[in-house]
Amino acid sequence: MSIDSSAGRAGGSLVRQAMQAVTGHIRSQSLRVGDTLPGEGHFASELGVSRAVMREAFGALAALNLIEVANGRKPRVAALDGSVMAASLDHAVSTAQVSVRQIWDVRRTLEVRTADLAAQFRTDDQAAWIVETAQAMSRAGDDLDETTAHDIAFHQAIAQASRNELFRQIVASFGPLMEVAVPTAWRTRETLAQRRAILDLHREIARAVQKADPTAARAAMEAHFDDTIGHLLADLGD
Numbered sequence: 116m117s118i119d120s121s122a123g124r125a126g127g128s129l130v131r132q133a134m135q136a137v138t139g140h141i142r143s144q145s146l147r148v149g150d151t152l153p154g155e156g157h158f159a160s161e162l163g164v165s166r167a168v169m170r171e172a173f174g175a176l177a178a179l180n181l182i183e184v185a186n187g188r189k190p191r192v193a194a195l196d197g198s199v200m201a202a203s204l205d206h207a208v209s210t211a212q213v214s215v216r217q218i219w220d221v222r223r224t225l226e227v228r229t230a231d232l233a234a235q236f237r238t239d240d241q242a243a244w245i246v247e248t249a250q251a252m253s254r255a256g257d258d259l260d261e262t263t264a265h266d267i268a269f270h271q272a273i274a275q276a277s278r279n280e281l282f283r284q285i286v287a288s289f290g291p292l293m294e295v296a297v298p299t300a301w302r303t304r305e306t307l308a309q310r311r312a313i314l315d316l317h318r319e320i321a322r323a324v325q326k327a328d329p330t331a332a333r334a335a336m337e338a339h340f341d342d343t344i345g346h347l348l349a350d351l352g353d
Contacts, residue, residue: 129164133172136162138181141192151189152182195280200288208292219296222289223340225282226270227333232277234324234332241276242325248272249321253314263297269317273324300343313343 137158146152155169162169173190176182180196207213237245248269255261267290274286304310316339323331 129168130171130175133158133162133164133168134176137172137176146192148192148194150192152191154189195284197284197286197288197290200285201291204288205291215296218289218292219340222286223337225285226273226340227336229274229277229279229282229286230320230324230332230336231329232279232282233273234327234329236278237276237324237327241272242321245269245272245276245324246318246321249314249317252317259298259301262301263294266297266317267293269321273320276324304343316342 137152140146140152140158155166155173158164158172159166159169173182173184177184177190177193180193180199183191183193204213204218208215208218233241233245248265251265252262252269255265270293271283271287271290274283277283301310301313304313316335319335320332320339323329323335
């Protein structure tokens with residue numbers, strides 16, 4: 116196996132091809148998370164490229180959280196990590212490639228489904244934790260930082276209870292955006308009644324999940340997004 120160095124030396128094409136060779140090796144060998152990979156020297160020899168090319172390829176794969184590299188240790192296959200998606204989402208919003216409305220529309224679709232699945236597949240411990248995070252939001256009072264932390268934990272707990280790892284990672288990737296959006300949404304609810312409505316919806320979702328009622332869980336999550344997020348988008352003028 117070798118890389119065609121004439122395939123365009125500009126633009127880092129050798130590095131890209133080297134990256135593809137490493138990921139191809141992972142697939143062809145049916146490697147799993149934590150399994151070790153051959154080192155830079157092995158791939159450099161097999162592909163007919165310099166160790167510098169492989170070092171750059173390994174570094175890029177590590178930045179994408181596809182492999183783990185550390186001094187003195189063999190590279191390993193990395194676990195799925197939503198932080199890469201989070202960085203991409205943040206970049207897409209900040210450079211106006213996608214709008215806040217589009218982000219929340221995707222969130223609504225995903226989280227209605229995770230609520231449905233969580234009500235079907237949650238364990239008793241997961242249901243108890245979801246209820247607890249909803250109650251913790253109420254106890255936080257006017258502390259926006261604490262409320263935000265509990266709100267993020269609430270949605271991530273529901274995604275985890277869905278028993279779908281991809282949903283969990285995608286919902287986790289929304290975390291950085293929620294750190295901004297949750298306080299903004301909370302500030303749009305100026306009266307005590309409006310703030311209670313937010314908390315009531317979270318508790319309603321939690322109760323539906325605990326009661327293993329997918330229909331009620333979906334309806335409550337839809338109401339949460341239609342109400343709370345609707346006010347957020349209106350405030351942002353998006």
